[in-house]
Amino acid sequence: MKLVSVETPEKSVCKMTFSATAEELEAASNAVYERTRANYTIKGFEKGEADRAQIEADRGEHTFWYDAINDLMDKDVPALYDAALAEHGFHPVDEPSYDLVSVKKDEGFVATATVALQPELNLTQTTGFVVECVTPAVTDKEIDAVLERRRNAAAELVPHKGPAVKGNVVHMDFEGLLDGVAFQGGTAQNQSVQLGSGRMIPGFEDGILGHKAGDEFDIHVTFPERYRSKELAGKAVVFKVKLHDVCVRQLPSMNSDFAKKVGGVDTMEEFREKVRKQLYDGRHGGALNRAKDQVLAKLADAAEGELPSVLVESTYQQEMQNVQQQLQMQRMTLNSYLSQIHETRESFTAKLHAGAEKNTRARMALLQIAQQENLVPTDEEIDKMIAERAERTKKTVEEIREKTNIPALKRTEAIRRAADWVIERSTIEEK
Structure with a gap:
């Protein structure tokens, strides 16, 4: 490859034009063919057995050109580019952008590299700027909100003997059956769920309401029509549930103990x-x-x-x-x-x-x-x-x-x- 020209189409912009001969393009294309031929499957041939002419007849004569162009550019252009910058005293401030201008089998190809150069600015002021830093005040209401979030995070689960209601956290084992057969992903041990959270499929959490720790029962639900598993979408199933406990989230009092612990x-x-x-x-x-x-x-x-x-x-x-x-x-x-x-x-x-x-x-x-x-x-x-x-x-x-x-x-x-x-x-x- 060679450097054809160096231009400045506008102030602080350099545009270089590079070219490669038809012979260089052909040699590089053949090297790409040798490197990648095993990847091609052409009708009538086993994978990797078609020769270059057969591949190009099927995929087009340009099949290997663009990888060949990239190879030539990667190999030759960096040195030409750096030498041109040094010769003209140019100082780039960004990476060059490359464009393929033309490519023909019997002529080779032409490409350009356009890069921004450091502009000369007139700095009328560089120091002594004055600005304001305005920091909004913190309100008591905002502090209360933070403390309440930390209080909720510090809540403890306390088991109780009463029936499960929304807001309770339960621990359970369950097994899902479709037509009497356990299905993939439908079984869990010691699963924790907050009732009313909507974490489980529709109807499952409601089926737990009213039950107590130690109860074993069935929940009949139907998976949504648009459920992610096509095998279960729209299907009626039964979950066999064993309820280990029903817990209440007990919030700590906001006192000195809370202040020390949290x-x-x-x-x-x-x-x-x-x-x-x-x-x-x-x-x-x-x-x-x-x-x-x-x-x-x-x-x-x-x-x-x-x-x-x-x-x-x-x-x-x-x-x-x-x-x-x-x-x-x-x-x-x-x-x-x-x-x-x-x-x-x-x-x-x-x-x-x-x-x-x-x-x-x-x-x-x-x-x-x-x-x-x-x-x-x-x-x-x-x-x-x-x-x-x-x-x-x-x-x-x-x-x-x-x-x-x-x-x-x-x-x-x-x-x-x-x-x-x-x-x-x-x-x-x-x-």
Whole structure:
């Protein structure tokens, strides 16, 4: 492969074009074929027995091209890319994005690498920012709620001889029978269930109500039509139950004994104060982080100059991906979330894009400050960080170094140090 050209289509953006000849593409494609031929099953041949021509006749002449292109790019482009950056004195601030421009059997292929370069910003202010840190007060009602949750968590189960009612916790053995035969997953020993919790299938917990410790009885229920097991869905079954005990959840009194056992202090007054401090410290930590973010936002406002569009777009895509992942964890779609917050996709993405632009501007300003104030980590400091990471993860230094993007690690640490430097030289007013 060879480097064809190095261009700057816009300020602080570098675009390199690479090409490979038809002969290079053919040789790499044949190497992919030899490496993967055993994986192909072609009609009329045993798996792995078809030759390259037969595979390409069935799957298309491009079958091996894209793995071949990746192999050639991985082998040749990094050295060409690094040499071009060094020759032109370019300083990338992100990973390059690669695009395949064209590929033809008799011409080879052409690909590009586009990367954002460090912009030169005019930093009109780097220190002396003033922001407020507002920590909401903790109310007695909130303290009461925390104490009640801890009281419930400290409740003890006390057996009683009366009939089971909702809220009781019971321990039992049971065996489920379908047409007189025990079915998989229908048997348990000493199972604990709080009646009314809805943990068991509909009708099961109700079938226990009114029974006492020591009772043996049958519960007749029908599995829901949409039950996860198709063999049981919609089927009528019988559970043979032996009830070991019926327990009442006994809540402790909120007195000095409770304070000592649960709170680790002598009195309820001390326990309330301890809870108040815990709530306040949590809120204050969040408020302080928001105030620090405001300092960096003011730094972004004080950083004048053009940002590389590809870097802003990369940040936007990462932030959008984070949003999607968070929503996925909550089993929500973006559309349902936007419906809940009464916002259109256009306005939401516009806000996200504006935020990405501001975050990018702050990061680039911090990187520039790190360079000006000698905050960029040295090679020795990077070596120490890698050694600490290796010790922490129980891996070798070589393993960690091989998987670490050293330039990205340097940038990240430089930006972190610069953020601390700016915040230390600003004022956060506690409110």
